[in-house]
Amino acid sequence: MTTLPPSSDERIVIENAAIATVDAADNEYTRGHVVIAGNRIESVGEGPAPQWLQGVVRRINAEGHLVTPGLVNTHHHFYQWITRGLAQDTILFDWLVALYPTWARIDDRLVHAAAQGSTAALLKSGCTTASDHHYVFPRDGGDILGAEIEAVAELGMRFTALRGSMDRSKKDGGLPPDHAVEETEAILIASEAAVDRYHDASFDSMLQIAIAPCSPFSVSTELMREAAVLARRKGVRLHTHGSETAEEEQFCKELFGMGPTDYFESTGWLGEDVWMAHCVHMNDSDIAKFAETGTGVAHCPSSNARLAAGIARVPDMLAAGVPVGLGVDGTASNESGELGTELRNALLINRLHGRPDALTGRKALRLGTMGGARVLGRQNEIGSIEVGKLADLALWKIDGVMHSSIADPVAALTFGALPPLTLLLVNGRPVVENGHLTTVNEDRIAKAAADAAKELTSRT
Numbered sequence: 001m002t003t004l005p006p007s008s009d010e011r012i013v014i015e016n017a018a019i020a021t022v023d024a025a026d027n028e029y030t031r032g033h034v035v036i037a038g039n040r041i042e043s044v045g046e047g048p049a050p051q052w053l054q055g056v057v058r059r060i061n062a063e064g065h066l067v068t069p070g071l072v073n074t075h076h077h078f079y080q081w082i083t084r085g086l087a088q089d090t091i092l093f094d095w096l097v098a099l100y101p102t103w104a105r106i107d108d109r110l111v112h113a114a115a116q117g118s119t120a121a122l123l124k125s126g127c128t129t130a131s132d133h134h135y136v137f138p139r140d141g142g143d144i145l146g147a148e149i150e151a152v153a154e155l156g157m158r159f160t161a162l163r164g165s166m167d168r169s170k171k172d173g174g175l176p177p178d179h180a181v182e183e184t185e186a187i188l189i190a191s192e193a194a195v196d197r198y199h200d201a202s203f204d205s206m207l208q209i210a211i212a213p214c215s216p217f218s219v220s221t222e223l224m225r226e227a228a229v230l231a232r233r234k235g236v237r238l239h240t241h242g243s244e245t246a247e248e249e250q251f252c253k254e255l256f257g258m259g260p261t262d263y264f265e266s267t268g269w270l271g272e273d274v275w276m277a278h279c280v281h282m283n284d285s286d287i288a289k290f291a292e293t294g295t296g297v298a299h300c301p302s303s304n305a306r307l308a309a310g311i312a313r314v315p316d317m318l319a320a321g322v323p324v325g326l327g328v329d330g331t332a333s334n335e336s337g338e339l340g341t342e343l344r345n346a347l348l349i350n351r352l353h354g355r356p357d358a359l360t361g362r363k364a365l366r367l368g369t370m371g372g373a374r375v376l377g378r379q380n381e382i383g384s385i386e387v388g389k390l391a392d393l394a395l396w397k398i399d400g401v402m403h404s405s406i407a408d409p410v411a412a413l414t415f416g417a418l419p420p421l422t423l424l425l426v427n428g429r430p431v432v433e434n435g436h437l438t439t440v441n442e443d444r445i446a447k448a449a450a451d452a453a454k455e456l457t458s459r460t
Contacts, residue, residue, distance in 0.1 A: 070128025
């Protein structure tokens, strides 16, 4: 058992639970405790909580539950919550061409409704930290980034907002329609303004900003290079899509004379402060470069399957030392919007090449927790249950009819159906109780999202 010295903070005590800490030693406890003081983990270990505790405001008998770190989502597009179920049977490029005209008509009010729907789905599936890649900024759309940030804050999730962008339209050889892109200089100015306005680098930050040009086929080389310079000058991270489909690889070779990874390297986009979404079509050399530079990967198994993009070589990436986390991706290509279900999907999809041990249940859980924390550069704050870390925790009920006969608690979570979520803490604050959001009215969010979807459809 490990503890911090007594403090004056109010405490929450969780006892009698199975605990998967996902720390460096993969410590697990069959009937243990976690003590939260304020927004920090104060104690974790086998058996009951320390007897000297004072200021206990809540004591939870977690018999029949598994406690894990809160899940970390490394890639998403929240605005797509209001365009789900469209272009159901297309590959990525055709899907984008079909949906860009609709997305180009969004505004800050619609994005607020969509972001609340996406955030609700994430929280209810055990996610405590998410990054969202927003890259569509119509000229008359209002304060889209601000609306998204406000929406997430109302629900209480820890958030990395990615100021995305596109400046390569159809007339320049890209995919987006001309009216859906911004000017390069305007993008750089807006990106720096977003960092200055919102980015909080403190240990317990609830909001950080990263700079995130959309993809090689929607962004100019000038923007890629200048965005990297800007991000490093401001001390924030970089994100984009990479090697998602075979068509993207061919696009890069035709336009740049090289594959995606070599192109990223040429523009300064490999490094410990960078992570890429998808990385499905990576050869041995690509994986080696990511490992050597510490470049991270957001693995999005459900979206990759939905768009028939392929299976990322996650086991090979992990073996090489590449940082890998899980991502939902936008809900127009992963309609569930849940991160918890990606644990099981990652586990199963990565075995389809005939390797039953390619990804274990515990490796899948690590992808969704510490893996994601490392990808976002927050591994010292979140991603594991360790003394001194932030109190972002999920309490899963595994003694019900769907899970009671699974002997291994971690297998119940990663191999079985997603268990009911009894409690989700973000920064020591309950944001989900018995499967329901605590900070907002779910019916209001559902109606607002449905109305926003109808309104956006009417605009096209």
